[in-house]
Amino acid sequence: MIDKKKESLMIITNYYPPEIGAASNRIFHLAEGLSSDYTVKVVTPLPNYPTGRIFKDYRNKFTSKSIENGIQIHRLWIFASVSKNKISRLLAMLSYSFSLILYFLRQRTPNKVIIQSPPLIVAFISIFLLKSKKRKIILNVSDLWPRAGLELGALKKNWFYSVLRQMERFNYLNSNIILGQSNEILKHVSEINPKAKTHLYRNYPIIELKEIPTIEKSNKSLTIVYAGLLGVAQGILKLCQNLDFTDIELHIYGSGAEEKEILDFMQKHPTLPIFMHGKLDRNQLHNELMNYDLAIVPLIKRIYGSVPSKIFEFSKLGLPLLYFGGGEGEKIIHNYKLGWVADVGNYENLNSIIETIKSNGLEIQQKKDIQVRANKAFSFEGQLLDLKKTI
Template structure:
């Protein structure tokens, strides 16, 4: 079985779409499938091509048995709506062209968040007369409106019509949450062609470990209770709430050893750094993005991981992938995302939930965990057991079984 996977994010990029795609494709190869990935030169999130790569019409390499074809695209930083649309559109065109030169394909897969990659998968499936799969990671363009990047307009309505067209034309939709499936069903999409394969964790890489002593020393974290956010610093994440909590903590005598670290990059990072400086936050440290192989060292620093999205109804349907990585590493979470993901936190007993965009609740939760070692120990103990329920290897095999059924229809 030959699977052709179209994605505009792939390692060495370290965001959630890149990790999910790579880890799934790697397992599919181990299970005997032939896998070709078409992607672009790695550049997320800064919009700068990684060392060792070029933004070239065609580059080919093999990564863990996966054939990876990289094509040219218009590259820009993860900021500015118009430029990002040009980025997405350019990849849609060049990926479709490149796909025509990949022979003997059985199934075509296109992954979101944005759905122009799914457009390329649809066109490829049509031209090759093969079934195509829409892997749904985000309800785009609804998420654009949710973060205020665009207002209701003719352009948004056009994108929404295109979105529904793709859902209807897909031979199969693989959603990452049950809430996404429910949302599509309410919009008239046949539920029988929607499968749910949640995000998960690569337990070979994300497992309990001691704090990295070198990083603790280099970052001046000796004797500190460390809370942190690791991931994209974007409009959707509402990280100003974390800075407001840090300001309140700095004024509390019982929280003088609490430190917040922010690892990553994104459209809002410069504004967040500036806000931290205005507030005079001595208990906050910003760290630039690091290679994928180094990320777990920084995860190991955390006593508590903060997961947060801006307060909006749309994000009730989202399950941030970092939740599962925290489980695997036995890191308790403070979870500022309502809905399906909050229910997982409560059910599995891996942390506590606070209201999105509520800095006071976050401050109180941090102090509560800082002063209750028994509660912390309970959350840590529950993490790995919960993580095994979301083992990426098992999830990848389940998705492969679904794709194989599609092949024989």
């Protein structure tokens, strides 16, 4: 049932359940958290991530409308693709933008709108159209595009990059409030728009508190787990190629653009203790993660503004973290004593730290202490309360 007495609020996002991953979980919890105070409407593409194909239940549809957990969900047509080809990725963003234009022409828009960025072009189109309607625009920035694209090598400094920079500037200058998942993002925004009203809103998950299990191991290998997107930015293939696998195992959960290359590498190196477990739903995954010694959180290189949400999710499960991504994430690991930090891109240093962990061993009490600190520091409820006061 929809409570018509509440103020309406719209969330525009590219990712939403039944899609999996940090982005869809973040927006789902945001929508659910705000639904106690607002009538929330989510506008999102037909689900297709991370496979790049429209999910079976939504195929042959141009749009889909439903009410889920009291939230109105409007799913729009998109040219689905996870191709590394830049043209295909651009077409995907433009197709959803086109669907949004048609949607705005036909539907009444609430006075408050939260817009997820990236994708930068989708955010730009949304802000451009809603600005004329004098809506309160709340821009939720989770990564700094196009800067992140340049740092990852996905973009080059050319005319297209210049256009994206102008879109980014437009977005920051024409939003009423800008949410950023890191202090680096907020600093970047303020450099472009010193008058911007900004608010730190990290990707804290809602997680059922789980008891740390006592694991009887059949061998002495250190079990390291990675769970998440198998994309270019995470660099899991390169991790497989550079780890010293002496007395360690690497377990991988997830899917993405590098999945096939990782499987090909495993087939060519069948003696390496690398195990691919595919995708699991979130509750299943959390249960599985509890069985490993530590989790690795890698990035292929330091990306300014990026703070992987896995830091918050895995630490709340009590998993010690091996962070390999540089930037603000390192400070969080150090400040809250969540594990170890290796120099981003330095695999010799990474292997050295793993050797130290193996030598010193891991105690259950270490995991319990990490879980206590994380659940105290990374409170979704406390953060949501602050957000409601801000918007």
